[in-house]
Amino acid sequence: xxxxxxxxxxxxxxxxxxxxxxxxxxxxxxxxxxxxxxxxxxxxxxxxxxxxxxxxxxxxxxxxxxxxxxxxxxxxxxxxxxxxxxxxxxxxxxxxxxxxxxxxxxxxxxxxxxxxxxxxxxxxxxxxxxxxxxxxxxxxxxxxxxxxxxxxxxxxxxxxxxxxxxxxxxxxxxxxxxxxxxxxxxxxxxxxxxxxxxxxxxxxxxxxxxxxxxxxxxxxxxxxxxxxxxxxxxxxxxxxxxxxxxxxxxxxxxxxxxxxxxxxxxxxxxxxxxxxxxxxxxxxxxxxxxxxxxxxxxxxxxxxxxxxxxxxxxxxxxxxxxxxxxxxxxxxxxxxxxxxxxxxxxxxxxxxxxxxxxxxxxxxxxxxxxxxxxxxxxxxxxxxxxxxxxxxxxxxxxxxxxxxxxxxxxxxxxxxxxxxxxxxxxxxxxxxxxxxxxxxxxxxxxxxxxxxxxxxxxxxxxxxxxxxxxxxxxxxxxxxxxxxxxxxxxxxxxxxxxxxxxxxxxxxxxxxxxxxxxxxxxxxxxxxxxxxxxxxxxxxxxxxxxxxxxxxxxxxxxxxxxxxxxxxxxxxxxxxxxxxxxxxxxxxxxxxxxxxxxxxxxxxxxxxxxxxxxxxxxxxxxxxxxxxxxxxxxxxxxxxxx
Amino acid sequence: xxxxxxxxxxxxxxxxxxxxxxxxxxxxxxxxxxxxxxxxxxxxxxxxxxxxxxxxxxxxxxxxxxxxxxxxxxxxxxxxxxxxxxx
Numbered sequence: 001x002x003x004x005x006x007x008x009x010x011x012x013x014x015x016x017x018x019x020x021x022x023x024x025x026x027x028x029x030x031x032x033x034x035x036x037x038x039x040x041x042x043x044x045x046x047x048x049x050x051x052x053x054x055x056x057x058x059x060x061x062x063x064x065x066x067x068x069x070x071x072x073x074x075x076x077x078x079x080x081x082x083x084x085x086x087x088x089x090x091x092x093x094x095x096x097x098x099x100x101x102x103x104x105x106x107x108x109x110x111x112x113x114x115x116x117x118x119x120x121x122x123x124x125x126x127x128x129x130x131x132x133x134x135x136x137x138x139x140x141x142x143x144x145x146x147x148x149x150x151x152x153x154x155x156x157x158x159x160x161x162x163x164x165x166x167x168x169x170x171x172x173x174x175x176x177x178x179x180x181x182x183x184x185x186x187x188x189x190x191x192x193x194x195x196x197x198x199x200x201x202x203x204x205x206x207x208x209x210x211x212x213x214x215x216x217x218x219x220x221x222x223x224x225x226x227x228x229x230x231x232x233x234x235x236x237x238x239x240x241x242x243x244x245x246x247x248x249x250x251x252x253x254x255x256x257x258x259x260x261x262x263x264x265x266x267x268x269x270x271x272x273x274x275x276x277x278x279x280x281x282x283x284x285x286x287x288x289x290x291x292x293x294x295x296x297x298x299x300x301x302x303x304x305x306x307x308x309x310x311x312x313x314x315x316x317x318x319x320x321x322x323x324x325x326x327x328x329x330x331x332x333x334x335x336x337x338x339x340x341x342x343x344x345x346x347x348x349x350x351x352x353x354x355x356x357x358x359x360x361x362x363x364x365x366x367x368x369x370x371x372x373x374x375x376x377x378x379x380x381x382x383x384x385x386x387x388x389x390x391x392x393x394x395x396x397x398x399x400x401x402x403x404x405x406x407x408x409x410x411x412x413x414x415x416x417x418x419x420x421x422x423x424x425x426x427x428x429x430x431x432x433x434x435x436x437x438x439x440x441x442x443x444x445x446x447x448x449x450x451x452x453x454x455x456x457x458x459x460x461x462x463x464x465x466x467x468x469x470x471x472x473x474x475x476x477x478x479x480x481x482x483x484x485x486x487x488x489x490x491x492x493x494x495x496x497x498x499x500x501x502x503x504x505x506x507x508x509x510x511x512x513x514x515x516x517x518x519x520x521x522x523x524x525x526x527x528x529x530x531x532x533x534x535x536x537x538x539x540x541x542x543x544x545x546x547x548x549x550x551x552x553x554x555x556x557x558x559x560x561x562x563x564x565x566x567x568x569x570x571x572x573x574x575x576x577x578x579x580x581x582x583x584x585x586x587x588x589x590x591x592x593x594x595x596x597x598x599x600x601x602x603x604x605x606x607x608x609x610x611x612x613x614x615x616x617x618x619x620x621x622x623x624x625x626x627x628x629x630x631x632x633x634x635x636x637x638x639x640x641x642x
Numbered sequence: 643x644x645x646x647x648x649x650x651x652x653x654x655x656x657x658x659x660x661x662x663x664x665x666x667x668x669x670x671x672x673x674x675x676x677x678x679x680x681x682x683x684x685x686x687x688x689x690x691x692x693x694x695x696x697x698x699x700x701x702x703x704x705x706x707x708x709x710x711x712x713x714x715x716x717x718x719x720x721x722x723x724x725x726x727x728x729x
Contacts, residue, residue: 089668094668326696366696368689382684413725416717416721423711427708
């Protein structure tokens, strides 16, 4: 797809960047102590902290990735929203108050509060860095994805802009500036997303997604073909690749008319075939890509997303008009929506990716099974699905950049209340994601080659002003989350490793200086990673970050809080096993095999989500090692009684 | 060692009580969540059934999000009352 840059979007983005930089420099003058730098002085109001939680948590994965997944896979994409939100209940009921009571600046502080163990300090710091980097990569990639439609610049420029701005935010005022950036971003995200959803409902559902009569939607054609002497014949077209070609074997044909080649999906009809128009991208041996047979700039590749039929009370209608939130889902359920399948055809040195229409009942879209294989699934498929949902549930309360927000409030009650505000804000946003995703699915705005832009492009269908606001906000979303991740990582390096593990005994000012230098180094690494991981799916990596956090951190946190016999050796071993087992299983998973250029079915393990194995392995390790080391290690008093 | 809270906290006599109700509510929500996961994995067709004009999948999803907030508010109510009573 070819995007047109909006000066308004650029202006808003520049304004937001200047605003957060000004705020950071203003707060920097008041941030001179380690407590101020790492924990914003511990005096942030619980409501502000709750919205900042939302700003921290609702990352590019939530805003871009989930909306994109719902736009192309329906309910299965929304299950990520449900899983992420459910994880906050672990945080509220089990982790929030003890974390506030036991920790100081970092997640490691709380784990090590009863032991003063070098092994825990080292393992927890490494775990923090690994989880934060896993989370960081998709955020930085998301920044690169956004910069093209927003500023008209290449991927690496977006990554560099975010990296540099965030490094300045964190290196100036640490957690203080990060908190307010996240607060503003969280609040704006909620307000603007609500406006877009309200407009989607006002527009309603229709079979011609012409975006309020402002933009004509490509009318996908059907043709009739006959077979004569074993050859396909289509009136008005020349057959370039017929039934015997590689295209034909895959269920497609390639036709030409007026010098333009098009690909069509073959469907057997009473006489001959019905041909249904498809979209295709051909990648040549030299890396050149043609979109529907022409360079991208020619605009021959169309946005997709339309309803084939809407049925109300047994009658077909073309347009519902304005609908309420429940009526929207009800009407959607009774509609037939055109989704898009994907197939690859290799001819010589070039590979063609074909996107073909799949009319699907709305009720089928609003139930699981389009992305996750749950229908007629093998035990392994079900295991993979349950393992992913387990990782989402257990991961939230183990993300270091989320946990450190508990140190910015003055009391345990404030920690609890801010979590409840976060649950309200995040839960509301996740309800909105369903409407944003389904809105994109039915309004002809999806770039089928990259669904991450579905939400901003949905906003564009309501006018360039809203697109400008949503796009610059999406960029701000990345800023908020990445700044939290860099604070967490800088704390792990400067506070956990340098000050505690290596025993450098820094002064208060030295700790702040070490934190700032660490932030700059981590910012540079983040930029590098964002550039080399260009093209990866945004939500995919966040799922991994959750799996690693849930496996390495959560068993240690919960066992320290609720099992008196946990020892330092057991906790350190548990983190090590959780970290290595989850990482190891990810690295030999089918998804990674594809990244290595190998066939997924050749991967040593047949599942992608490791949590259902690595979490039990981590817990088991903690129990066994703690029981073995009972006499050597210090017993942990029940944290609840501390 | 640089542990301990960033701000000085008073002793919380309600901590044990709050922990107890937190665990109880956690169990309730966890069972509800994994009920959702198990139905999705084992009986996905059931999720397509329509009740009150919506698929069961959508209803259950909305319920999980709203139930989370309701439980959170109830939990906060009991915790705040305990803090007032015991501290």
